[in-house]
Amino acid sequence: MSISMQIPENGRDIKEIFEEMDSFKENDFKWKKGKVFCLTYPLDENHHEFLKDAYGKYISENFLNPMAFKSLKKMEREVVRMSCSLMNGDDNSVGTMTSGGTESILMAVKAARDLAKKTKPWILKPELVAPESAHVAFEKACKYFGLKYIPVKLDEDYRANIKAMKKAVGVNTVLMMGSAPQYPQGVIDPIEELAAFAKKKKIPFHVDACVGGFMLPWLEKAGEKIPLWDFRVDGVTSISADLHKYGFAAKGASVVLYKSMKYMKHQFFITTEWSGGIYASPNLPGTRPGGAIAAAWGTLNKVGQDGYIEQAKKTIGVAKEFRKRINEIPELEVLGDPPATLLAFKSTDKNLSILAIADQMIEKGWWFDRQQTPASIHMTVMPNHSETLEEFISELKEVIEHVKAHPELAKTGDAAMYGMMAKIPARGLVKKSVEKVMESMWGPTGELPDFEKGIGSDEGAPVWMKLADKYGPQAMDALEKVDNVKDKIKKEVKKLNPF
Ligand SMILES: Cc1ncc(COP(=O)(O)O)c(C=O)c1O
Numbered sequence: 001m002s003i004s005m006q007i008p009e010n011g012r013d014i015k016e017i018f019e020e021m022d023s024f025k026e027n028d029f030k031w032k033k034g035k036v037f038c039l040t041y042p043l044d045e046n047h048h049e050f051l052k053d054a055y056g057k058y059i060s061e062n063f064l065n066p067m068a069f070k071s072l073k074k075m076e077r078e079v080v081r082m083s084c085s086l087m088n089g090d091d092n093s094v095g096t097m098t099s100g101g102t103e104s105i106l107m108a109v110k111a112a113r114d115l116a117k118k119t120k121p122w123i124l125k126p127e128l129v130a131p132e133s134a135h136v137a138f139e140k141a142c143k144y145f146g147l148k149y150i151p152v153k154l155d156e157d158y159r160a161n162i163k164a165m166k167k168a169v170g171v172n173t174v175l176m177m178g179s180a181p182q183y184p185q186g187v188i189d190p191i192e193e194l195a196a197f198a199k200k201k202k203i204p205f206h207v208d209a210c211v212g213g214f215m216l217p218w219l220e221k222a223g224e225k226i227p228l229w230d231f232r233v234d235g236v237t238s239i240s241a242d243l244h245k246y247g248f249a250a251k252g253a254s255v256v257l258y259k260s261m262k263y264m265k266h267q268f269f270i271t272t273e274w275s276g277g278i279y280a281s282p283n284l285p286g287t288r289p290g291g292a293i294a295a296a297w298g299t300l301n302k303v304g305q306d307g308y309i310e311q312a313k314k315t316i317g318v319a320k321e322f323r324k325r326i327n328e329i330p331e332l333e334v335l336g337d338p339p340a341t342l343l344a345f346k347s348t349d350k351n352l353s354i355l356a357i358a359d360q361m362i363e364k365g366w367w368f369d370r371q372q373t374p375a376s377i378h379m380t381v382m383p384n385h386s387e388t389l390e391e392f393i394s395e396l397k398e399v400i401e402h403v404k405a406h407p408e409l410a411k412t413g414d415a416a417m418y419g420m421m422a423k424i425p426a427r428g429l430v431k432k433s434v435e436k437v438m439e440s441m442w443g444p445t446g447e448l449p450d451f452e453k454g455i456g457s458d459e460g461a462p463v464w465m466k467l468a469d470k471y472g473p474q475a476m477d478a479l480e481k482v483d484n485v486k487d488k489i490k491k492e493v494k495k496l497n498p499f
Contacts, residue, residue, distance in 0.1 A: 037368035086213075087213065088232045094257070100252060108256055112128075126148070131152055133184050174203065191228065195234065207239045224316060318389060359409065
């Protein structure tokens with residue numbers, strides 16, 4: 001693909017621009033066709049057109065100043081109130097819209113840190129205790145806002161280990177959290193037990209319902225057995241929930257909700273000293289795009305409770321069918337007991353690489369996240385996957401046979417790369433390689449990485465990559481042995497200290 005380095009000297013024809021944009025999409029994954037299991041949350045073509053129109057109505061309005069755009073204030077207010085009521089907040093519950101899950105989480109962490117600054121001034125090194133499966137945005141928030149991130153080992157079923165979480169809480173803990181559900185395996189953490197403990201310790205408790213917030217309530221209303229996770233749980237003080245996921249809104253819309261203003265007020269930023277005047281903002285951005293707010297408000301009104309319940313019923317039906325059909329394949333196993341619409345599966349056969357299966361499926365036009373610990377394939381199920389389920393299962397079975405017949409596939413291509421990345425014992429080396437990828441992706445040439453050639457394949461190639469290039473599969477075998485030894489050590493350590 002050729003890259004334009006200059007703004008064109010003369011403005012170009014609109015038709016030509018749109019044709020070019022469409023052509024850029026040729027190599028993208030076909031998310032509208034039910035072949036993508038992450039990143040996108042499509043409903044249907046009619047809704048897609050609706051989102052464009054709703055967003056378009058407010059494309060230039062800026063919610064930086066609510067006094068100037070009272071319409072956006074009204075819409076944000078209604079979105080927040082509707083979300084509070086869906087998640088069973090009482091009349092004191094409050095919240096703001098944000099640009100997405102990550103911003104909602106950043107804000108909840110900042111608010112908890114600043115609340116502690118006020119109420120527990122002796123805490124100099126604030127800490128956040130989270131199950132290992134928590135979304136990376138929590139670690140990011142800690143890095144940005146100067147907290148110590150304490151990830152805690154999970155139970156065998158991938159849910160937060162209650163005892164280990166309690167043990168990790170100390171005098172410096174300013175926030176505990178759990179997910180409903182977490183992303184990697186789609187299971188729901190034991191929110192009631194964790195929040196009760198947080199309350200006893202007078203620590204705020206955040207529920208990350210970014211992916212579940214606009215799905216779990218509808219599943220519950222549709223009669224599914226969903227454990228309690230929202231403001232009905234005593235001790236839950238804040239919730240993040242994304243409208244741009246199962247809320248079917250346009251990208252750039254989430255809510256962060258609080259039990260009361262006592263917690264939320266620490267999210268705000270106010271300065272009185274700027275030469276531009278007094279400046280106050282409720283969350284991270286300055287300029288806030290009106291389109292994202294309008295499209296979210298429009299979507300809640302267009303889909304309505306009946307529409308959400310209908311979509312939830314359809315999606316859980318498809319998710320259950322995926323789960324059953326994948327578990328029927330002897331070489332595969334769904335991880336844990338995911339009660340909602342996300343799941344992940346691994347290979348049960350040591351000689352069958354799930355990463356090689358992922359490579360082959362992606363080659364056939366499917367797209368999903370490849371996960372580590374354990375190596376697995378993630379699936380966020382959408383209503384339109386009902387149309388592709390049979391094709392998926394049949395191609396999955398074909399791919400399994402192919403990978404069995406070609407075990408060398410585990411040691412080539414992306415499978416080798418992801419496999420090795422997960423197994424390198426010195427994580428610093430992996431981090432360095434990823435840094436190189438980022439420097440190249442966002443450097444002056446903006447190149448995407450070519451895993452075939454190896455990450456950072458210039459003279460700065462990482463040592464482990466050079467070893468892999470030189471010794472190929474033997475390097476993988478050696479790492480696998482290191483991995484086995486690591487597992488044995490871990491088991492022995494666990495016997496001595498179960499938490
Ligand atoms: C559980 C969970 N939390 C947070 C996020 C982050 O959301 P975003 O990508 O909108 O920042 C995600 C994204 O998938 C998620 O699944």
